Amino acid sequence: MKPGIQLRQSQQLSLTPQLQQAIRLLQLSQIELQIELRELAEANPLIELDGEAADEDAPTEAPASDDADSPAESPSAEAAQDSEYWDENSPQVMDWAQSSRGFDDDDALDPQDAAPEGLRDHLQWQANLSGFTARESDIAAAIIDALDDDGYLREGLEPVLAALRTFNPAVTREEAEAVRKRIQHFDPVGVASLDLGDCLDAQIEQLAPATEGRELARAIVASELDLLARRDVSKLASRFGAPEDEVIAAITLVRALDPRPGSRFEPLQTEYITPDAYAMKIGGRWRVSLSPDCQPRLAINQHYCGLIARAQRSDATWMRGQLQEARWLMKSLEARADTLLKVATAIVRTQSAFLDYGPEAMKPLVMRELAEELGMHESTISRVTTRKYLHTPRGTFEFKHFFSSSVATEDGGSASATAIQAMIRKLVDEEDAVKPFSDQTLTAELNRRGIQVARRTVAKYREQMRIPSSSERLRAR
Numbered sequence: 001m002k003p004g005i006q007l008r009q010s011q012q013l014s015l016t017p018q019l020q021q022a023i024r025l026l027q028l029s030q031i032e033l034q035i036e037l038r039e040l041a042e043a044n045p046l047i048e049l050d051g052e053a054a055d056e057d058a059p060t061e062a063p064a065s066d067d068a069d070s071p072a073e074s075p076s077a078e079a080a081q082d083s084e085y086w087d088e089n090s091p092q093v094m095d096w097a098q099s100s101r102g103f104d105d106d107d108a109l110d111p112q113d114a115a116p117e118g119l120r121d122h123l124q125w126q127a128n129l130s131g132f133t134a135r136e137s138d139i140a141a142a143i144i145d146a147l148d149d150d151g152y153l154r155e156g157l158e159p160v161l162a163a164l165r166t167f168n169p170a171v172t173r174e175e176a177e178a179v180r181k182r183i184q185h186f187d188p189v190g191v192a193s194l195d196l197g198d199c200l201d202a203q204i205e206q207l208a209p210a211t212e213g214r215e216l217a218r219a220i221v222a223s224e225l226d227l228l229a230r231r232d233v234s235k236l237a238s239r240f241g242a243p244e245d246e247v248i249a250a251i252t253l254v255r256a257l258d259p260r261p262g263s264r265f266e267p268l269q270t271e272y273i274t275p276d277a278y279a280m281k282i283g284g285r286w287r288v289s290l291s292p293d294c295q296p297r298l299a300i301n302q303h304y305c306g307l308i309a310r311a312q313r314s315d316a317t318w319m320r321g322q323l324q325e326a327r328w329l330m331k332s333l334e335a336r337a338d339t340l341l342k343v344a345t346a347i348v349r350t351q352s353a354f355l356d357y358g359p360e361a362m363k364p365l366v367m368r369e370l371a372e373e374l375g376m377h378e379s380t381i382s383r384v385t386t387r388k389y390l391h392t393p394r395g396t397f398e399f400k401h402f403f404s405s406s407v408a409t410e411d412g413g414s415a416s417a418t419a420i421q422a423m424i425r426k427l428v429d430e431e432d433a434v435k436p437f438s439d440q441t442l443t444a445e446l447n448r449r450g451i452q453v454a455r456r457t458v459a460k461y462r463e464q465m466r467i468p469s470s471s472e473r474l475r476a477r
Contacts, residue, residue, distance in 0.1 A: 021328060021329065021332050022331075022332040022335050022336070023383070024036075025332050025333065025336050026335075026336050026339060026380070026383045026384055027383040027384075027386065029387035029388070030274050030276055030291070030293055030294070030388075031274070032387075033296070034293075034296065037049060037296055037298070037329075040329060041298075044322050044325060044326060045301060045304050045322065046300055046301050046304050046305070046319070046322045046323050046325075046326045047298060047299075047300075047301070047326045047329065048298065048299040048300070048301050049296065049297070049298060118265060119147065119149070119151060119191070119262045119265035120144050120145065120147065122187070122265055123144045123147075123183065123186055123191065124140075124141065124144055126186045126187065127140040127141070127144065127183070127186075130182065130186075132179070135167075135171075135175075136175075136179055138164065138167070139160070139164060139171060139175060139176055139179045140179050140182075140183060142160045142163045142164055143160050143176070143179060143180055143183055143192055144183070144192075145163070146159045146160050146163070147191065147192060147262060148262070149262060149263060150260040150261070150262045150263050151188065151190065151191035151192070151193070151199075151260065151261045151262020151263070151265075152191075152192075152193055152194070152195070152199070152262070153180065153192050153193065153194055154194070154195075156194060157173060157176045157177065157180065160176055161173065161176060164176075180192050184198075184202040185202065185206060188258065188261035188262065188264065188265070189202055189203050189206050189261065190202045190203045190257075190258065190261040191261050191262055196221075196225065196259055197221045197222055197225055199259065199261065200217075200221040200254060200257050200259065201218055201221050201222060203257045203258065203261075204217050204218050204221065204253070204254070204257070205218070207253075211253070212249050212253070213246060213249035213250035213251075213252070213253045214253065216240060216242055216246055216247065216249075216250040217250040217251075217253045217254050219240060220236060220240070220250055220251075220254065221254060224236060224239060227239070228251065228254060229472075230475070231251060233247050233248060233251070236250075236251075273389050273396060274291065274293065274389070275291055275389045275390065275391035275396055276290065276291055276294055276340055276344070276388045276389055276390070277289065277290050277291065277294070277340060277341070277344040277388075277389075277390050277391070278290075278291065278390070278391045278392075279344075279348045279355060279390055279391070279392045279393075280392075280393070281355070281393070286348050286349070286352050286355060288341065288344050288345045288348050290337055290340060290341050290344075294336070294337050294340055295333055295334070295336075295337040296333070298326070298329065298330055298333070300323065300326055300327075304319060304322075305323065307319065308320060308323070339376075339380065339384050340384060340388065342374055343370070343374065343381065343384050343385065343399065344388075344390055344399070346370055346373060346374055347365075347370070347390065347399060347402045348390070350363055350365055350370075350402070351363060351365070351402045354394075354402070355392055355393070355394060358394070358422070359418060359419060359421075359422035360419050360422045360423055360426070361419065362402070362404060362416045362418040362419040362422070363416055363419075364404060364405060364406030364407075364414050364415065364416040364417075365402060365403050365404065365416070366403060366405065366406075367381045367382060367385070367403060370403075384399070385398070385399035385400045385403070386398075386399075386400065390402075401418075404416040404417040404418040404419075405417050407420055407451060407452070407453055407457070408452045409450050409451055409452060415451055417461070420446065420451060420453060420461060421461045421464070421465055423446060423449070423451070424442055424446075424458065424461055424462060424465070424467070425465060425467070427442055427445060428442075428462075428467055428473070434474070435474075436470040436473040436474050437470060438470045439455050439458050439459045439462065439469075439470070440455055441470075442458050442462070443455040443458045446458065
């Protein structure tokens, strides 16, 4: 074989530092962006915050307004507040100005609380200290990973065994069950349970044997959860041949247990939200503007720029690098603002009926559709809709709120899952208090309105909205 030269052409996506920075800035929330910029400015003397940009290559403002009905040139943030769009002294705008302020700069840059320890981290920490063999540790990790936010293993051990299918010898159901039982007695007791009865039994089991009502409580949760939920003391007493005072003690014990042991490990933290964009109807048309905070004012420090020509070679090289990074940052911020505006405008254009009429008018929308419309990748849409908020006359919503799957309608069209949930909520709110709608009745009513939806889907939506079943609603009234 003789050596030779071959010429080949190929295409390859290279994540340059500039592109990496643009992607990172795009996924940050507004608060995180301010913190990030403060840190970058502290590390780079060429960056000035809250100044007037003196570099002709550096953008000073983001496009701040657009028409939700038809593309138009985007005016600046200042222009978005001009009387051409609305009277800045009107009650609506005064209210919006208040809500967009949110907190002052000092508050925005306060150190954030450390992220709370999640349920899975807490359980894995215990598993690491439980004396499991290497094989048992792998089984425990698979079980912990399969838990839902309430701490349940609702789909049983099948997903766990599937995740461990490459083990040799194969993990048996008995092995997995033995590890699951041990995890059930981790803190919080009752996690990794298969259902509510299993969860409550695990908590009762760890009580001292002398605890009043312990054994009767175990018997009740094993077979009579319905009677327990109704607090039917007489039937429970008859069923177990126990005095009513003992049944009452057992019920009291059970009601002191935690039916969702995992939920307390995901504490709700106070989250400060400032809108990234605003939607307002002006002259019968919905218009979108960005918050001025979406494109913080940056400038190039002219003093340091003037020192580059006089600096020694090594210093000059370093300062030119810092200058280039500052310019990249400004362009990345401009791209971020432009992308936010495009996505917010497309959302408002698609969901204008929701803004006009409410949740029942929400249209089906998935990220793929929006990505195709805007010529973007789905991952970009995902980043730009996470922890970004749109302020509307109906309230402030995360961008992701406007996305939902579609359900077929009788005329061949489609309705969004959000709209169907709103219909279910309205039907329940308007139902006869003494004769609440069953899931089947709700399904029939939706079908009558042309929404082809199955009863199990209605039940799923009802549970997602935390609406009790018809029997539970009747008892509550």
